[in-house]
Amino acid sequence: xxxxxxxxxxxxxxxxxxxxxxxxxxxxxxxxxxxxxxxxxxxxxxxxxxxxxxxxxxxxxxxxxxxxxxxxxxxxxxxxxxxxxxxxxxxxxxxxxxxx
Amino acid sequence: xxxxxxxxxxxxxxxxxxxxxxxxxxxxxxxxxxxxxxxxxxxxxxxxxxxxxxxxxxxxxxxxxxxxxxxxxxxxxxxxxxxxxxxxxxxxxxxxxxxxxxxxxxxxxxxxxxxxxxxxxxxxxxxxxxxxxx
Numbered sequence: 001x002x003x004x005x006x007x008x009x010x011x012x013x014x015x016x017x018x019x020x021x022x023x024x025x026x027x028x029x030x031x032x033x034x035x036x037x038x039x040x041x042x043x044x045x046x047x048x049x050x051x052x053x054x055x056x057x058x059x060x061x062x063x064x065x066x067x068x069x070x071x072x073x074x075x076x077x078x079x080x081x082x083x084x085x086x087x088x089x090x091x092x093x094x095x096x097x098x099x100x
Numbered sequence: 101x102x103x104x105x106x107x108x109x110x111x112x113x114x115x116x117x118x119x120x121x122x123x124x125x126x127x128x129x130x131x132x133x134x135x136x137x138x139x140x141x142x143x144x145x146x147x148x149x150x151x152x153x154x155x156x157x158x159x160x161x162x163x164x165x166x167x168x169x170x171x172x173x174x175x176x177x178x179x180x181x182x183x184x185x186x187x188x189x190x191x192x193x194x195x196x197x198x199x200x201x202x203x204x205x206x207x208x209x210x211x212x213x214x215x216x217x218x219x220x221x222x223x224x225x226x227x228x229x230x231x232x233x234x
Contacts, residue, residue, distance in 0.1 A: 039211070043209040043210075043211070043212065044130045044209070045207040045208060045209045045212065045215060046207065047164065047166045047205055047206075047207040047215065047216075047217025048162075048164045048203075048205065048217055048219045049137070049139055049162075049164060050127070050131060050135055050137045050164040050166055050217070051128075051129070051130040051131065052130060052131050052132065052133050052135055052166050052207060052215060053130045053131070053132055053133070054133070054207070054209050054212040054213075054215060055212060056209060056210065056211030056212040057211055057212075058210070058211040085213075099210065099211050099212075100211070
């Protein structure tokens with residue numbers, strides 16, 4: 001296990017950083033228990049000369065817990081069902097970063 | 101007040117009748133969606149008329165509109181164009197106001213659903229006395 005895997009596992013285990021979720025490929029099937037890091041900052045986008053505030057929603061999950069994520073897969077957090085719009089892995093292939 | 105400023109203030113007044121008065125002029129701060137921003141733009145043509153001396157000015161302002169969906173953007177474009185064409189003199193401030201075809205683009209940041217932007221040129225024709233600057 002690399003230092004990055006260890007760091008990711010520590011973050012995922014931390015109750016302040018991550019929350020429990022259930023992953024379902026294409027929103028169906030039995031579901032895989034995992035821990036996800038949720039990030040929802042407002043960011044500023046630009047259309048022509050006008051800047052606008054846009055709400056964002058990102059999830060991160062360890063590749064060790066969920067090896068494959070694709071568009072249309074879902075994460076259930078409590079009563080919330082979040083549908084993945086896109087998923088990319090980091091350089092170390094440790095974490096998935098997903099747009100919701 | 102110059103004829104140009106009179107025209108732009110009148111155009112902003114017309115824009116303020118659309119979408120609960122969200123329209124602002126030359127904003128540089130981030131706006132919330134939906135947004136309507138009037139950019140002053142540039143003079144595109146002038147024609148001198150003598151005896152008495154005056155100038156027929158063509159000025160192109162830009163109205164930038166950002167909405168959450170394509171349908172909402174289209175509704176705002178229709179509303180803005182309709183408000184301008186309802187009184188093409190903008191209450192007497194110009195001789196003719198004309199909304200042109202808009203440019204369209206998406207606004208995207210990582211992790212966000214896209215927003216939709218339009219840049220609507222509005223041609224303003226008016227007469228200045230003295231000089232085109234006045």
